[in-house]
Every structure is written in C-alpha cells, then in structure tokens.
Amino acid sequence: MFRTRITELFNIEYPVIGGAMHNISKAELVAAVSNAGGLGVLASTTFDKPEDLRSEIRKTRQLTSKPIGVNLNLFPAMRPRGVDRDIDIFIDEGVDIVESSGASPEPYVPRLKKAGIKLIHKVAGARYAETAERIGCDAVSVVGFECGGHPGLDDVTSLILVPETVDAVKIPVVAGGGFCDSRSFLAALALGAEGILMGTRFVATKECSVHPKIKEWITKANDSDTTIIGKPFKLASRVIKNKPALTAQAMEARGATLQEVLPVISGQLGKKAWETGDVEAGILSLGMAVGRIDSILTVKEVIDEIIGGAKQILERLKEM
Numbered sequence: 123m124f125r126t127r128i129t130e131l132f133n134i135e136y137p138v139i140g141g142a143m144h145n146i147s148k149a150e151l152v153a154a155v156s157n158a159g160g161l162g163v164l165a166s167t168t169f170d171k172p173e174d175l176r177s178e179i180r181k182t183r184q185l186t187s188k189p190i191g192v193n194l195n196l197f198p199a200m201r202p203r204g205v206d207r208d209i210d211i212f213i214d215e216g217v218d219i220v221e222s223s224g225a226s227p228e229p230y231v232p233r234l235k236k237a238g239i240k241l242i243h244k245v246a247g248a249r250y251a252e253t254a255e256r257i258g259c260d261a262v263s264v265v266g267f268e269c270g271g272h273p274g275l276d277d278v279t280s281l282i283l284v285p286e287t288v289d290a291v292k293i294p295v296v297a298g299g300g301f302c303d304s305r306s307f308l309a310a311l312a313l314g315a316e317g318i319l320m321g322t323r324f325v326a327t328k329e330c331s332v333h334p335k336i337k338e339w340i341t342k343a344n345d346s347d348t349t350i351i352g353k354p355f356k357l358a359s360r361v362i363k364n365k366p367a368l369t370a371q372a373m374e375a376r377g378a379t380l381q382e383v384l385p386v387i388s389g390q391l392g393k394k395a396w397e398t399g400d401v402e403a404g405i406l407s408l409g410m411a412v413g414r415i416d417s418i419l420t421v422k423e424v425i426d427e428i429i430g431g432a433k434q435i436l437e438r439l440k441e442m
C-alpha cells in the first residue's frame with residue numbers, strides 16, 4: 123500500500139524521505155530511515171573534508187543495504203569546497219540518489235544522469251519546480267513555510283504550495299514542511315504529492331545524534347516556538363525562537379548587514395547547541411512541526427505509525 127512513482131523511482135518501500143539536515147543526518151540516522159523502508163539522505167556539508175564525506179557514505183552503506191541519498195547543497199554559503207569534487211565522491215561510492223537544494227543543479231544534471239544517479243531537487247515554489255522538471259530532474263520536493271531549514275521567501279504554507287506544485291509539473295512531487303505523522307502523510311497524498319519529506323520529526327528519534335535535551339525540548343515545544351531569520355539577506359531560515367534568533371531579528375530590523383549578524387548566527391555556535399543540549403547556545407533550525415511532536419521514538423516506530431495510522435484513517439474515511 124502507498125506505492126507511488128516515488129517508491130518506484132527510488133526503489134523504496136514507503137514514500138517517506140528523511141530530509142538532509144546539516145550536522146544531524148549522519149550514517150546512523152540515514153541508515154535507520156532507509157532500513158525502516160523510507161529513504162535516508164546524508165547531509166554532505168556536515169563533512170568539511172572530502173575523505174570524511176567518503177567514509178561517512180561508506181559507513182552508511184555498512185549499516186544498510188537499502189538505497190540511500192546524499193544531499194548536494196548548492197546554497198553558496200554552504201560550499202566550502204567544489205561541487206564537482208563531491209559529485210566525484212557520490213559517483214565513486216555508488217550513491218543511488220542525490221537530493222539537491224539551493225541553486226539550480228542544471229550544470230550537474232548530465233554527469234549525475236550519466237552515472238545512473240536519480241536526482242530530486244528541493245524547491246520552495248512551483249515556478250522553481252517547473253525549472254527542475256525542464257532541466258531533467260527525476261522528481262521534486264517542495265517545502266512550505268512551516269519547514270525547518272530554508273522555506274524560501276514567499277511565506278506560502280504547504281497546504282497551498284503542494285497542490286500548486288503538483289499542478290505545475292508532471293514529475294512526481296514530494297511534500298515537505300510540517301509533515302510529521304500519519305494524518306499529515308495522508309493529507310500530502312490527498313494534495314497530490316507522492317511522498318513526504320520530513321526533517322524535524324526525525325530529530326526527535328532515538329537514532330538521532332543530537333543531545334537528548336534538544337529532543338526533550340521538541341516534545342514540549344508548541345507551534346509558535348519557531349521563527350524566521352535571514353529574510354533581509356534573502357536566505358530565510360526557520361529556527362527555534364531562542365535568544366540568538368531574537369537577537370538576529372532585532373539586528374535585522376535595525377538594518378544590520380549580514381557580516382554584522384554572522385557572529386550571532388554562526389554555524390559553530392549552532393553545532394555546540396546540538397551537541398551540548400543548551401538550546402540557547404546558538405541558532406537551531408527546526409520546523410513548526412515541533413508543536414506536533416510529543417514523543418521520542420525510534421525511526422522505525424515513526425515510519426510504522428505513519429503507514430499504519432494512514433491505513434486506519436483511510437478506513438475511517440471510507441465509512442463517511
């Protein structure tokens with residue numbers, strides 16, 4: 123049940139993709155998502171040195187025999203090294219699927235295709251999905267305003283963006299931004315998506331390496347505990363509403379430059395916050411779904427709840 127063009131394309135059991143998360147989507151979490159029947163996606167930018175990226179892909183491969191994806195992050199700020207060098211590694215290591223995000227992957231499509239790698243590009247608007255289709259992407263994921271990470275600049279929620287994108291393209295669409303359980307999974311399919319992309323829900327799982335205090339924070343958070351920073355710099359990010367986020371917003375409001383705000387939003391501080399569990403230590407990307415998550419489960423339990431729960435909902439709907 124719930125076979126779609128996404129399960130066919132990626133050769134996976136369930137149309138559930140674990141969103142690549144910088145500093146978080148490492149071998150254990152990625153393999154757990156793939157082993158549970160979804161598609162785990164490694165966040166390549168977590169590994170500054172090419173040899174570390176290569177060994178993390180190998181480690182993931184040792185933990186699962188199922189297909190895995192790797193994120194190709196094309197946001198300029200996240201590119202400490204050449205994109206082609208990462209692609210060399212993906213090809214050498216036999217990566218099955220690449221999820222690109224940020225700028226258009228057009229220059230890299232021929233190489234990826236030649237190597238037999240499936241490409242899904244992540245966008246934050248239907249017009250970008252049309253471009254992804256035109257340049258030869260196999261699928262597209264679209265993230266609404268609710269999402270953790272970068273929701274784009276138009277503040278359009280998933281409920282609007284997903285059907286808009288489905289209507290705009292013929293390639294399969296995966297819905298991201300706020301999806302976290304069986305109800306939202308089935309809603310995504312009803313909107314015409316052929317799968318869901320989840321980041322925030324997978325942070326509050328046993329396999330995720332972040333400090334347990336962050337997971338506990340998520341279970342207690344409500345739907346207004348995240349906010350947007352970075353919009354004046356055209357790099358909107360949904361993050362938890364902590365002191366560094368409020369400081370960054372205050373600086374943005376009085377016209378500070380990105381250079382001035384950078385010390386507050388530094389990636390090093392964010393990394394420290396994930397590792398120490400001090401939610402005030404730095405900027406932490408998480409989506410509005412924090413308000414919908416009240417348990418720390420294994421990845422398999424999360425995916426089983428989604429699939430099992432969705433079947434039950436379908437039964438209920440049939441009786442209406």
Ligand SMILES: Cc1cc2nc3c(=O)[nH]c(=O)nc-3n(C[C@H](O)[C@H](O)[C@H](O)COP(=O)(O)O)c2cc1C
Binds near residue numbers: 223224271319321
């Ligand atoms: C902590 C965190 C880090 C993220 N890092 C990345 C990243 O490095 N590259 C990327 O393309 N998306 C990144 N994202 C976005 C996710 O891949 C995914 O699109 C998003 O989490 C989906 O929305 P949701 O959080 O509501 O599930 C990140 C999200 C979170 C929560």
